[in-house]
Amino acid sequence: SQQGEEDPQALSIQEGENATMNCSYKTSINNLQWYRQNSGRGLVHLILIRSNEREKHSGRLRVTLDTSKKSSSLLITASRAADTASYFCATVKGNQGGKLIFGQGTELSVKP
Amino acid sequence: AAGVIQSPRHLIKEKRETATLKCYPIPRHDTVYWYQQGPGQDPQFLISFYEKMQSDKGSIPDRFSAQQFSDYHSELNMSSLELGDSALYFCASSLTQGSPLHFGNGTRLTVT
Numbered sequence: 651s652q653q654g655e656e657d658p659q660a661l662s663i664q665e666g667e668n669a670t671m672n673c674s675y676k677t678s679i680n681n682l683q684w685y686r687q688n689s690g691r692g693l694v695h696l697i698l699i700r701s702n703e704r705e706k707h708s709g710r711l712r713v714t715l716d717t718s719k720k721s722s723s724l725l726i727t728a729s730r731a732a733d734t735a736s737y738f739c740a741t742v743k744g745n746q747g748g749k750l751i752f753g754q755g756t757e758l759s760v761k762p
Numbered sequence: 763a764a765g766v767i768q769s770p771r772h773l774i775k776e777k778r779e780t781a782t783l784k785c786y787p788i789p790r791h792d793t794v795y796w797y798q799q800g801p802g803q804d805p806q807f808l809i810s811f812y813e814k815m816q817s818d819k820g821s822i823p824d825r826f827s828a829q830q831f832s833d834y835h836s837e838l839n840m841s842s843l844e845l846g847d848s849a850l851y852f853c854a855s856s857l858t859q860g861s862p863l864h865f866g867n868g869t870r871l872t873v874t
Contacts (some may be wrong), residue, residue, distance in 0.1 A: 672859045680860055681860065683862060683863075685863075685865075690850070690868075690870070691856075691867055692766075692865035692866050692868055692869070693805065693852070693853060693854075693863075693865045694865070695862040695863065695864070698861075698862055716874055736787055738804060738805070742860050748810075748856055748858070748859030748860045748861070749795060749797070749807050749810050749818050749820070750805075750807070752804040752805050752806075753804060753809065754803075754804050755804050
């Protein structure tokens with residue numbers, strides 16, 4: 651990966667359970683974003699957290715950012731079968747024109 | 763709401779042939795990005811344009827070139843195709859640099 655690691659690489663849970671995905675990155679950032687991708691489809695933006703923020707919520711999503719450890723986590727609460735997808739974190743550096751550098755992604759499977 | 767439009771959806775080419783991928787960004791978005799995603803891989807940044815000027819370049823082979831036209835649509839030209847070029851190619855646009863990216867559904871290129 652151009653950016654860093656995500657873990658786990660794959661996660662299988664039951665509907666109703668929570669799913670936590672972690673992401674580490676290598677350089678200083680302007681913001682970190684999480685995207686979702688259904689198989690063979692385009693990526694969909696989920697949430698953006700700026701470098702001066704520590705936690706952000708959006709519906710069933712909760713994102714944390716620890717810039718001292720260069721890591722972030724995405725928590726999906728009360729998961730649904732429709733949450734089955736790959737989840738990627740991506741970082742934006744301050745002087746890089748807004749391009750996203752992606753991590754390797756976590757493949758989430760939510761069983762009904 | 764209008765989304766990013768990519769064409770064609772699928773493309774099959776033979777080795778050493780040329781391919782042209784097209785992208786129509788969301789109106790009023792000032793930045794266009796191209797990404798390449800191999801099977802099971804994270805998206806890799808290729809190139810971006812801000813207000814029709816190339817703004818950043820990533821791991822794009824010399825055989826590839828891209829441009830953004832006066833109507834803001836962008837084209838990725840790929841020559842001397844190799845088997846390893848088989849991948850999903852995504853175009854994305856953003857309202858401003860650093861804001862979330864909106865991805866198209868991609869062009870699946872298969873080189874035989």
